[in-house]
Amino acid sequence: MDLSYFFELFVGGLTRGSIYALIALGYTMVYGIIKLINFAHGEIYMIGAFTALIIASVLSFTGMNPVLIFLIASVLAIFFSAAYGVTMEKIAYTPLRGSQRLSALISAIGMSMFLQNYVLLAQTSDFLPFPELVPDFKFLKPVEHLISSTSFLILITTAIVMVLLTYLIKFTRTGKAMRATSQDAKMAQLLGINISRIITITFIIGSSTAALGGVLISTHIGQLNFYIGFIAGIKAFVAAVLGGIGSIPGAVLGSFVLGWTESFGTGYISSDYEDVFAFLFLIIILIFRPSGILGRPENKKV
Amino acid sequence: MLKIENIQTFYGNIQALQDVSIEINAGEIITLIGANGAGKSTTLMSISGLEPARHGKITFNGKDITHMDPDKIVQLGIIQVPEGRRIFPYLSVSENLDMGAFLRNDKEEIKRDIEYVYSLFPLLKERRNQQGGTLSGGEQQMLAISRAIMAKPKLLLLDEPSLGLAPIIVQQIMAIIKKINKEQKTTIFLVEQNANLALKLADRGYVMETGRITLSDSAKNLRENDDVRKAYLGI
Ligand SMILES: Nc1ncnc2c1ncn2[C@@H]1O[C@H](COP(=O)(O)OP(=O)(O)O)[C@@H](O)[C@H]1O
Numbered sequence: 446m447d448l449s450y451f452f453e454l455f456v457g458g459l460t461r462g463s464i465y466a467l468i469a470l471g472y473t474m475v476y477g478i479i480k481l482i483n484f485a486h487g488e489i490y491m492i493g494a495f496t497a498l499i500i501a502s503v504l505s506f507t508g509m510n511p512v513l514i515f516l517i518a519s520v521l522a523i524f525f526s527a528a529y530g531v532t533m534e535k536i537a538y539t540p541l542r543g544s545q546r547l548s549a550l551i552s553a554i555g556m557s558m559f560l561q562n563y564v565l566l567a568q569t570s571d572f573l574p575f576p577e578l579v580p581d582f583k584f585l586k587p588v589e590h591l592i593s594s595t596s597f598l599i600l601i602t603t604a605i606v607m608v609l610l611t612y613l614i615k616f617t618r619t620g621k622a623m624r625a626t627s628q629d630a631k632m633a634q635l636l637g638i639n640i641s642r643i644i645t646i647t648f649i650i651g652s653s654t655a656a657l658g659g660v661l662i663s664t665h666i667g668q669l670n671f672y673i674g675f676i677a678g679i680k681a682f683v684a685a686v687l688g689g690i691g692s693i694p695g696a697v698l699g700s701f702v703l704g705w706t707e708s709f710g711t712g713y714i715s716s717d718y719e720d721v722f723a724f725l726f727l728i729i730i731l732i733f734r735p736s737g738i739l740g741r742p743e744n745k746k747v
Numbered sequence: 748m749l750k751i752e753n754i755q756t757f758y759g760n761i762q763a764l765q766d767v768s769i770e771i772n773a774g775e776i777i778t779l780i781g782a783n784g785a786g787k788s789t790t791l792m793s794i795s796g797l798e799p800a801r802h803g804k805i806t807f808n809g810k811d812i813t814h815m816d817p818d819k820i821v822q823l824g825i826i827q828v829p830e831g832r833r834i835f836p837y838l839s840v841s842e843n844l845d846m847g848a849f850l851r852n853d854k855e856e857i858k859r860d861i862e863y864v865y866s867l868f869p870l871l872k873e874r875r876n877q878q879g880g881t882l883s884g885g886e887q888q889m890l891a892i893s894r895a896i897m898a899k900p901k902l903l904l905l906d907e908p909s910l911g912l913a914p915i916i917v918q919q920i921m922a923i924i925k926k927i928n929k930e931q932k933t934t935i936f937l938v939e940q941n942a943n944l945a946l947k948l949a950d951r952g953y954v955m956e957t958g959r960i961t962l963s964d965s966a967k968n969l970r971e972n973d974d975v976r977k978a979y980l981g982i
């Protein structure tokens with residue numbers, strides 16, 4: 446067996462998995478709190494990437510340092526996407542809270558189509574090049590055939606996000622309130638937790654990490670169009686379900702499992718079936734573990 | 748302290764409360780008794796703002812809270828321990844207590860209150876790192892009351908704390924309720940199906956039937972009332 450090829454596929458899977466994880470977090474956290482699959486979530490990722498592209502393109506004319514441009518573009522993309530996420534929640538979901546789940550789901554799908562078409566009209570359907578802003582890291586020189594600088598950036602950034610998020614969810618007052626709300630929203634309210642605020646915070650976090658994923662993948666691949674949110678969104682959704690929707694560690698684990706499945710599947714079997722592996726895997730897992738790898742059975746409601 | 752005036756509460760088109768009026772004075776233990784489905788829990792949910800009354804008025808120390816948001820009501824010091832205890836099953840015992848103190852910022856006092864509830868229920872201290880969902884029914888009720896104490900209630904609403912518990916645990920819980928009423932000067936509004944128990948503990952009581960208050964008197968008089976004895980005390 447060719448070890449170097451194996452390692453390349455391993456890193457490829459890890460990179461994909463990281464991006465899926467950054468998106469899947471939003472699906473799983475939103476589901477945990479309001480029991481809604483936010484189908485427009487992939488679009489937030491796409492909007493994050495486009496925002497970064499526009500800002501980077503403008504700033505490129507100023508002759509600014511590319512790394513600085515990248516940082517500014519990323520931060521602004523995150524802010525902008527978070528604002529989008531929160532606005533979307535207020536417009537499309539808040540009015541439907543308390544009504545049937547199906548209505549909210551249809552609203553989510555409508556929101557997704559609206560955002561896609563809005564970017565399609567405002568931009569173009571063609572792939573647009575994303576400027577090269579991330580320099581080649583010198584210390585990666587000896588292993589550059591195994592891991593690229595942008596892959597490395599994706600892995601490190603994702604790891605940092607995961608550590609910060611774990612800290613937030615596990616140890617801060619807001620994080621505990623988020624967990625409490627997802628376990629029993631009514632009781633949370635009886636203790637003075639403002640559910641609307643928790644929902645807003647959840648959308649801010651989910652949209653931010655998705656936007657970060659959008660920016661990172663665009664620098665990695667070097668191009669984007671209005672449709673990238675749809676495919677990546679569905680894959681990340683599969684990852685979240687795979688890991689157990691509602692569970693944060695589950696979403697991360699599901700993402701890496703999916704990333705590796707795709708990477709090794711295309712590397713060793715056939716690249717024609719890239720998108721099939723995700724769904725095949727999903728079906729197999731759900732047959733044996735209906736609530737996902739780390740999912741909990743639906744809460745018994747009193 | 749709390750004044751409920753002619754409230755009517757609905758679930759959709761179904762009216763659950765019809766002109767309910769209740770008055771609770773500071774320092775009292777007041778009980779609301781009635782059969783299953785009478786509207787007791789609905790009354791508490793209307794006070795807490797989760798099922799706001801459609802008509803009528805609820806005031807707390809003169810302030811109209813009828814349509815206030817639940818978190819604002821908690822902020823005023825009205826804390827409910829709902830039916831079924833509703834412990835957060837995947838939070839640890841100590842995290843459940845932290846959630847009771849969600850709106851507080853006085854770190855030192857919070858620490859002292861945690862020690863206080865651990866002194867009331869030493870068992871909870873032993874299990875502080877265990878998940879709430881793994882506790883027994885009695886332990887969960889202790890945790891639910893402790894969690895409410897962490898919110899520093901001025902008025903504590905208790906919905907059937909004795910439900911489904913062994914008599915010895917029920918005795919223990921009733922003693923604690925009495926104790927926090929005396930020691931913490933917490934006003935208590937106790938909803939119970941177990942009228943015997945409730946009327947022993949309370950100063951005054953209200954009887955509810957199908958969404959209406961049908962009787963209200965001192966606990967002593969209610970214990971001696973023939974209708975109450977027949978209907979709720981099984982004598
Ligand atoms: N969420 C709800 N939706 C519809 N009806 C309800 C709901 N909760 C309670 N009810 C109805 O309201 C009435 C009063 O219920 P409840 O307040 O729970 O009574 P109690 O606590 O005295 O047993 C009952 O007829 C019950 O069926």
Ligand SMILES: [Mg+2]
Nearest residue numbers: 787788789830
């Ligand atoms: Mg009840």
